[in-house]
Amino acid sequence: MTNFTATKSMFHIPEGMIYLDGNSLGPLPKTAAARVAETVTQQWGEMLITGWNKAGWMAQPTLVGDRIAKLIGAEAGHVMVGDTLSIKVYQALASALEMRPDRKIILSDSGNFPSDLYIAEGLIASLDRGHELRVVAPEEIEAHITEDVAVTLITEVDYRSGRLHDMAKLTAKAHAMGAVTVWDLAHSAGAIDVNLAAAAADFAVGCSYKYLNGGPGAPGFIYVAPRHAETARPALSGWLGHDAPFAFEQSYRAGGGIERMRVGTPPVLALAALEAALDVWDMTTMAEIRARSVALTSQFIDAVEARCPMLTLASPRNPNLRGSQVSFRFAHGYAAMQALIDRGVVGDFRAPDIMRFGFTPLYIDAADVDAAVNIIADVMTHDLWDKDIYKIRARVT
Amino acid sequence: MTNFTATKSMFHIPEGMIYLDGNSLGPLPKTAAARVAETVTQQWGEMLITGWNKAGWMAQPTLVGDRIAKLIGAEAGHVMVGDTLSIKVYQALASALEMRPDRKIILSDSGNFPSDLYIAEGLIASLDRGHELRVVAPEEIEAHITEDVAVTLITEVDYRSGRLHDMAKLTAKAHAMGAVTVWDLAHSAGAIDVNLAAAAADFAVGCSYKYLNGGPGAPGFIYVAPRHAETARPALSGWLGHDAPFAFEQSYRAGGGIERMRVGTPPVLALAALEAALDVWDMTTMAEIRARSVALTSQFIDAVEARCPMLTLASPRNPNLRGSQVSFRFAHGYAAMQALIDRGVVGDFRAPDIMRFGFTPLYIDAADVDAAVNIIADVMTHDLWDKDIYKIRARVT
Numbered sequence: 001m002t003n004f005t006a007t008k009s010m011f012h013i014p015e016g017m018i019y020l021d022g023n024s025l026g027p028l029p030k031t032a033a034a035r036v037a038e039t040v041t042q043q044w045g046e047m048l049i050t051g052w053n054k055a056g057w058m059a060q061p062t063l064v065g066d067r068i069a070k071l072i073g074a075e076a077g078h079v080m081v082g083d084t085l086s087i088k089v090y091q092a093l094a095s096a097l098e099m100r101p102d103r104k105i106i107l108s109d110s111g112n113f114p115s116d117l118y119i120a121e122g123l124i125a126s127l128d129r130g131h132e133l134r135v136v137a138p139e140e141i142e143a144h145i146t147e148d149v150a151v152t153l154i155t156e157v158d159y160r161s162g163r164l165h166d167m168a169k170l171t172a173k174a175h176a177m178g179a180v181t182v183w184d185l186a187h188s189a190g191a192i193d194v195n196l197a198a199a200a201a202d203f204a205v206g207c208s209y210k211y212l213n214g215g216p217g218a219p220g221f222i223y224v225a226p227r228h229a230e231t232a233r234p235a236l237s238g239w240l241g242h243d244a245p246f247a248f249e250q251s252y253r254a255g256g257g258i259e260r261m262r263v264g265t266p267p268v269l270a271l272a273a274l275e276a277a278l279d280v281w282d283m284t285t286m287a288e289i290r291a292r293s294v295a296l297t298s299q300f301i302d303a304v305e306a307r308c309p310m311l312t313l314a315s316p317r318n319p320n321l322r323g324s325q326v327s328f329r330f331a332h333g334y335a336a337m338q339a340l341i342d343r344g345v346v347g348d349f350r351a352p353d354i355m356r357f358g359f360t361p362l363y364i365d366a367a368d369v370d371a372a373v374n375i376i377a378d379v380m381t382h383d384l385w386d387k388d389i390y391k392i393r394a395r396v397t
Numbered sequence: 398m399t400n401f402t403a404t405k406s407m408f409h410i411p412e413g414m415i416y417l418d419g420n421s422l423g424p425l426p427k428t429a430a431a432r433v434a435e436t437v438t439q440q441w442g443e444m445l446i447t448g449w450n451k452a453g454w455m456a457q458p459t460l461v462g463d464r465i466a467k468l469i470g471a472e473a474g475h476v477m478v479g480d481t482l483s484i485k486v487y488q489a490l491a492s493a494l495e496m497r498p499d500r501k502i503i504l505s506d507s508g509n510f511p512s513d514l515y516i517a518e519g520l521i522a523s524l525d526r527g528h529e530l531r532v533v534a535p536e537e538i539e540a541h542i543t544e545d546v547a548v549t550l551i552t553e554v555d556y557r558s559g560r561l562h563d564m565a566k567l568t569a570k571a572h573a574m575g576a577v578t579v580w581d582l583a584h585s586a587g588a589i590d591v592n593l594a595a596a597a598a599d600f601a602v603g604c605s606y607k608y609l610n611g612g613p614g615a616p617g618f619i620y621v622a623p624r625h626a627e628t629a630r631p632a633l634s635g636w637l638g639h640d641a642p643f644a645f646e647q648s649y650r651a652g653g654g655i656e657r658m659r660v661g662t663p664p665v666l667a668l669a670a671l672e673a674a675l676d677v678w679d680m681t682t683m684a685e686i687r688a689r690s691v692a693l694t695s696q697f698i699d700a701v702e703a704r705c706p707m708l709t710l711a712s713p714r715n716p717n718l719r720g721s722q723v724s725f726r727f728a729h730g731y732a733a734m735q736a737l738i739d740r741g742v743v744g745d746f747r748a749p750d751i752m753r754f755g756f757t758p759l760y761i762d763a764a765d766v767d768a769a770v771n772i773i774a775d776v777m778t779h780d781l782w783d784k785d786i787y788k789i790r791a792r793v794t
Contacts, residue, residue, distance in 0.1 A: 012442050014442075014443050014445075017445075019445060021445065021446045024446050025441075025445060025446045025448075025449075027442075027445055028437065028438070028441050028442040028445075032437065033434065033437045033438050033442070036433060036434070036437050036666065037430065037433070037434055037437075040425065040429065040430045040433050040434075040612070040670070041425070041430050043613075044422075044425050044612055044613055045409050045411075045424075045425040045430070046411050048411075048414075048416060048418065048422060048424055048425075048743065049418045049421050049422045049743060049745060050738070050743075051422075051613060052422075052613070052792070052793035053791040053792055053793050057613055057614075058792055058793050059792075083480065083481070083484065083661075084480070084635070084660060084661025084662055085661055085662075086633070086635035086636065086637075086660050086661035087480065087484060087633065087635075087660060087661060090633060094523060110647065113636075114636050114639070114645050114646065114647065115635050115636035115637075115661065117647060117648070117649075118634045118635060118636055118639060118648075118649035119633070119634060119635060121634060121648065121649045122631065122632055122633060122634030122649065123632075125630065125632075126491060126523065126524065126632045127523065127524070127525075128524075128526070129525070135647065207662070209662065215437070215441055215665070215666060216440075216441055216448060216449070216454055216662070216663075216665035216666070217454075217662050217663050217664040217665040217666060217667070217668070220661070233522065234519065235519055235520075235522075235523045236483070236484065236487060236516070236519060237515045237516060237518060237519030238481070238483035238484075238512050238515060238516060239483065239510075239511050239512035239515055240483075240512075242511070242515060246748065246792070246793060246794045247748055248511050248747060248748050249511060250507065250511065250514060250532065251514070251515075251518065252514075252515035252518045252519065263481060263483050263484060264480075264481025264482055264483035264484060264512065264617070265481055265482075265604070265606065265613070265614050266613075266614050267614040267664055267667055268612070268613035268614040269433065269612060269613070269614060269666045269667050269670060270614070270664055270666055270667060271614070273437070273666060341447070346445065346446060346447075348446060350645060351643065351644055351645050394450040395449070395450055395455055395456075395643075396449035396450050396455050396643060397643045
């Protein structure tokens with residue numbers, strides 16, 4: 001049994017804040033500050049260039065990848081950390097497309113995060129071989145997995161609504177139709193009990209600054225199924241993905257397995273923070289996290305609906321169809337969210353009208369949910385959001 | 398006049414070390430540790446998600462880009478920081494190639510850093526439209542800039558020999574032949590007096606962990622000439638390069654100018670270190686840095702040649718043809734370099750036989766050069782490198 005009081009004590013949450021935005025940026029794990037400081041002063045400062053060997057910087061992306069692998073049901077040695085999620089989408093999609101040279105359709109849905117769609121558009125324009133990005137409604141995607149689909153590019157948990165796709169079922173359908181799957185786990189890793197190996201997923205990508213609490217700008221990751229690991233061609237063929245980077249050969253030879261998905265120099269400082277952030281996962285299991293997350297999101301939905309009739313649930317009511325976040329629609333959602341943040345309840349807003357609240361049992365408990373709902377009810381019932389100051393849009397929402 | 402004693406005092410150099418590897422990884426600027434710690438504890442820890450606005454994280458890549466722009470003669474507002482150098486090479490090359498759709502040759506030279514060549518190979522394979530990577534000897538590159546060349550992909554300063562290309566001359570030739578130029582400034586930015594605008598360069602890319610001292614895994618940067626800024630198509634079309642990222646539109650619309658060269662989430666911790674590292678440049682000018690660098694490298698060459706006849710100069714003797722590093726060939730170069738590192742003279746080794754020493758006036762002075770040469774002469778004259786322990790190759794050389 002996980003001691004959730006103990007996991008909560010691992011994080012720094014500012015006094016008076018109920019942080020329901022870990023689905024956007026996880027809070028600071030208390031050990032991360034010291035780990036980063038040590039990397040800066042003891043490693044960079046004292047070891048300088050020798051840190052690549054002595055401090056093991058070069059091995060970090062694989063070691064951290066293996067720790068993430070455990071949380072997403074991936075085989076050890078098949079997850080590489082680095083770059084950003086968007087870059088990892090590009091890598092996965094480019095490799096996957098080449099595995100189906102006779103097909104031209106990339107299938108995605110309108111609930112996918114826009115960057116995935118943008119990256120696909122950009123790749124299609126570069127390839128200039130008549131590929132088509134077919135974007136359908138999320139509930140129709142299964143029906144659209146047909147024999148002309150080259151690659152399915154699907155985000156498992158919808159960033160706006162929290163709607164959860166059935167990865168195993170859609171992957172099976174894709175394989176039955178001869179398509180290759182790319183799964184985006186941005187809102188899954190650390191949030192729900194993903195099992196890439198059991199689902200027989202082909203490629204998966206994700207980020208580490210949300211439920212994995214790696215910090216602002218923490219790196220992305222990519223998974224390549226073992227059966228593709230030695231054949232997938234890396235489109236972004238940088239030197240550290242070479243089989244022998246320090247031989248400085250004139251021509252590229254892909255490194256073994258997941259090593260080829262490295263591109264350039266690893267982000268050492270960010271990896272130090274992420275490494276520290278991953279320690280908390282040794283104290284729990286994804287199954288326990290998921291069970292408690294379902295309890296928290298259900299509690300939140302019930303209480304908000306009981307007290308705030310002006311908010312319309314935008315997330316699935318059935319917890320089996322929902323990730324670890326709850327969204328409500330409200331016409332003045334942006335202003336309402338600013339009013340909440342002003343009162344210590346931190347969620348975020350996604351255009352056009354989504355108020356988004358993330359729940360992670362690592363540091364959110366039932367008492368936090370109660371306290372948050374009290375503040376939300378107060379703000380909504382008394383229109384406390386209706387002030388000019390709450391209506392000024394910031395650069396980042 | 399620059400006070401080089403003052404600039405030297407800005408860096409932490411371990412006691413007893415003469416650090417001649419700033420061309421690979423710059424040393425720790427003393428203010429960087431505090432800046433990173435503040436970013437972790439005060440910004441990430443206290444502001445959490447609101448740091449994107451309150452701490453200005455989202456603006457960092459442009460602001461830091463402008464500071465780098467001053468060091469490379471780029472127009473303000475035309476340098477974007479992010480990702481890694483290899484990714485930036487991909488971006489620049491992909492955009493540049495599209496500007497010459499009727500041409501198929503990417504011209505580079507054998508002195509280019511392998512990652513640039515690998516990235517070009519990978520892009521060519523993805524495009525699959527018959528492009529050719531033509532790699533010639535560095536001294537022959539000018540003659541090979543002909544009317545069939547689409548893009549020249551050239552690293553200004555050779556990573557092995559320090560040989561310096563004439564950017565203005567080669568760019569003029571490229572333009573006369575109708576080719577687009579991509580310049581890699583990995584060993585130029587902060588090392589020599591680059592003037593991209595004066596040379597009329599089209600694209601340039603670089604990294605910030607060498608002479609800019611941004612730390613291990615510090616981000617890359619990309620420059621797009623103002624005349625191309627609104628037309629270059631970003632191949633890696635991630636959401637933060639969108640014209641309105643937080644509108645979450647379904648289709649990509651490139652952001653204005655250099656903004657489109659953003660891809661994913663900025664590396665906030667790395668940018669904090671880099672920002673601190675750039676402060677030292679307010680104390681000097683690139684012209685003064687260059688003059689003193691020439692003096693230091695010339696002093697080093699003269700002294701080593703006088704005392705170590707077994708070492709063969711691999712760098713140009715004429716300082717006008719040389720960057721800010723000096724390389725010597727030696728059959729047992731790897732072992733010799735380990736013996737030097739063991740005695741506090743830190744350079745590095747590049748296969749097959751190059752011993753590489755970087756000089757930056759920011760923290761290296763004439764007395765350091767004398768002291769280093771004494772140790773080198775001792776190691777070489779008495780074959781102190783000839784021990785088994787110095788011959789074991791580490792992962793990173």
